[in-house]
Each structure stands twice: as C-alpha cells, then as structure tokens.
Amino acid sequence: NAGVTQTPKFRVLKTGQSMTLLCAQDMNHEYMYWYRQDPGMGLRLIHYSVGEGTTAKGEVPDGYNVSRLKKQNFLLGLESAAPSQTSVYFCASSFGLPWDQPQHFGDGTRLSIL
C-alpha cells in the first residue's frame, strides 16, 4: 500500500533550470495538493486539483505550474527555478473535500536552488 509517492526525494538545481516534481497516489482520490514548507514555517498551498483535468491556484502559485492529466498523478513544474523556491515540497491527496476528509501526505521532495 504505497499511498502518496513523491519523485524525486532530493534535487539540486541551478538558477534558471527547469524541472518537474511528480506525485502519484494509489487510493483513487479525487483531490490532490502541492504545498511548500520553508524552515520554521507551516505548510503553504501552491496549487491543487479537485479532479482529473482540473487545477486551481493556492496561496503561493507564482513561479509554478501544475497538471493533472491522470487522476492518480499531479505534476508540479518549475519553469525557471529561483533561489526563493528552495524548499521542501509536499504532495497530498484526499477522497473528498478537506473539511470532511483527511489529507494523506507524501514524504516530501527537498529542493535546493543554487
């Protein structure tokens, strides 16, 4: 029972490079989320999806893009990485709306931008 799997676990990028973070869930959840967590801070929502083919902006969407082409996958893209995007990125999924259904989180992707 894998739950929510994030790939890669660690990555170092140079400023201006691009990359895609992959989140996969095997629980048939409708809702998926991308958060970032900076040192000493709580999680901040970047983008989320309420179903296959949908995406929506969260609190801090600038500099990121997302896609949900398949129900089980939610991709987070950085087109031109900046040092301010150095963070730990967490993906989550839930069966229903988060006010009613708990979110299940992955173990995170630690991203450093030099």
Place this chain on the structure above:
Amino acid sequence: DAKTTQPTSMDCAEGRAANLPCNHSTISGNEYVYWYRQIHSQGPQYIIHGLKNNETNEMASLIITEDRKSSTLILPHATLRDTAVYYCIASNFGNEKLTFGTGTRLTIIP
C-alpha cells in the same frame, strides 16, 4: 476558515497524557476542527477531526468545548515517537483546501 491559536511549544513526560490546546474563538457552525502532526521532516499525518462532539480514535482524543471556541487534543500515553509539530486547523464546509499554521512543537521527555 477561522483563525486558530496554539502555543508555540510544550513538553510532556513520557507515559503521561499530552494535552494540546487550540483556540478557535471565531469558528463558525460549519467548521470542523482538524488535527495533524508532522514528525521531524516527514509529511504531515492526519490524527483526528470533529465538529461538535468529542471524538476518539486509536491515536488520540479530541475534546471540543460546548461553545466550540476551543479544543484539546489528548494523547493518552505519550511516547518518544509522539515528539512532533501538531497543527490545529479549522476548515469550513465546502472549503477545498486546508490552511496550516505554525502549530505546537511537542517534545516528549524521557
């Protein structure tokens, strides 16, 4: 979502009950109270949630005051593995996302 207020940090002796308070004085009637925790640098883990009544599961108990303006998460027999940051979140009916604050850092003392 209602704003929640939690102490920045707390200590608890191993084997004792850990009681984590949360204030949500502006909570509306449709808002659930959720508790998550984050152990070290892992992803947050769901603990429990409730609306009005007290709730209990295999991990913890949630006590919500009658006026719903505050709640307490109880870990009945804390172990060292319960050392984590605990987040209290109020989430409104129909809300599509949760808003995490900075939580309470709970340290279990051997």
